[in-house]
Amino acid sequence: MHVGMAVVFQNTGRKVSDRQIYLNELALADMAEPLGFESIWSVEHHFTDYTMCPDVVQFLSYMAGRTRNLRLGSMVVVLPWHDPMRVAEQISMLDHLSGGRMILGLGRGAGKVEFDGFRLDMGDSRELFVEYGEALLKGLESGVMDYQGKHYRQPPAAIRPAPFKSFRGRTYAAAVSPESSRIMARLGVGLLIIPQKPWREVEKELTEYNALYREINGTDAPQPISAGWTFVDESAERAREMAVKYIGGYYRTVLDHYQFAGEHMKNQRGYEYYAKMNEKLAVYGDQKAIEFFADLQVYGTPEQVYEKIMAIHRQTRNCGYVGVFSYAGMPHEEAARNVRLFANTVMPELKTFDAGAPIDRARLLPDARFAIAAE
Secondary structure, eight states, X not given: XXXXXXXXXXXXXXXXXXXXXXXXXXXXXXXXXXHTOSEEEEOOOOSSSSOOOSOHHHHHHHHHHHOSSOEEEESOEEGGGSOHHHHHHHHHHHHHHHXXXXXXXXXXXXXXXXXXXXXXXXXGHHHHHHHHHHHHHHHHHHSEEEEEOSSOEEEEEEOSSOOOSOOTTSEEEEOOSHHHHHHHHHHTOEEEEOOOSOHHHHXXXXXXXXXXXXXXXXXXXXXXXXXXXEEXXXXXXXXXXHIIIIIHHHHHHHHXXXXXXXXXXXXXXXXXXXXXXXXXXXXXXXXXXXXXXXXXXXEESHHHHHHHHHXXXXXXXXXXXXXXXOOTTOOHXXXXXXXXXXXXXXXXHHXXXXXXXXXXXXXXXXXXXXXXOOO
């Protein structure tokens, strides 16, 4: 199984300066290759303390120059916030700088504060994502951006430096709603799974996605990549305590940033799935949502963490796991300890596991009735 690591540059509570957050997270990122991780990832967000990596390709370019073999993953580039021509140039340039090490992750976004900040109508996001995604993926294969759509019109223009190898098989997208999963199948991209809703729903949507992908593309879909907020400790009791504090604390920042309980989510065009989550929040409350999210993530002793990742694999057949080890104001020393213990105890076992082998489905993850998600 491929094992990666993500840094998210979160400044929860502003207990330290943004500068210190960057120093801490970059120090963690520098640990990735020496410890044996196979990829480094970050996320794109804007305007709040939620995460502070507004240009994930810029971060990955920095990491390309500091590493030799580490693959470079975007989790994700949010297409509606960008000009597709510029994205194509950035991606092709990073691939040249890194010798073809990029893993391209795409998404459409769900944060009202971000769409407002970019002066965009959030209701257009799905149409924008589809048009921009079609143009970008076609352009990266042909070397020429050329598209005529409802929202995006691009006369033929060459991508320079020209893409030197295909992005097929190394392009993924975050998809929370069932509609988004179907879009990704039509675009011919793999799925990036972040555990945040009942596993039975995930399995059902993956089955539908895989069938549609095969029908449209004439080949099997790439195995998904699963990410997860991770905390490992030799003590199961302490791991649980820290998971409640930090993973739970992280999900509170999700609720604050995305405003899932806000009135705008009830009738937001293109986010009908999120309206259901809005209703569930009203019924169950924030604390229930936080507890649910924390229990979906990966924490425990090294043995428990390994087994949880294996359980996720049995449910999703993921070919890779990307751990997030620093979040919600966790002290840097704790985050570094978390990364090292995972790398020394869990990762060697994961890397020897054959993620392409048939799955033993005798033991699947438990279902749950509550689900709140971010895309």
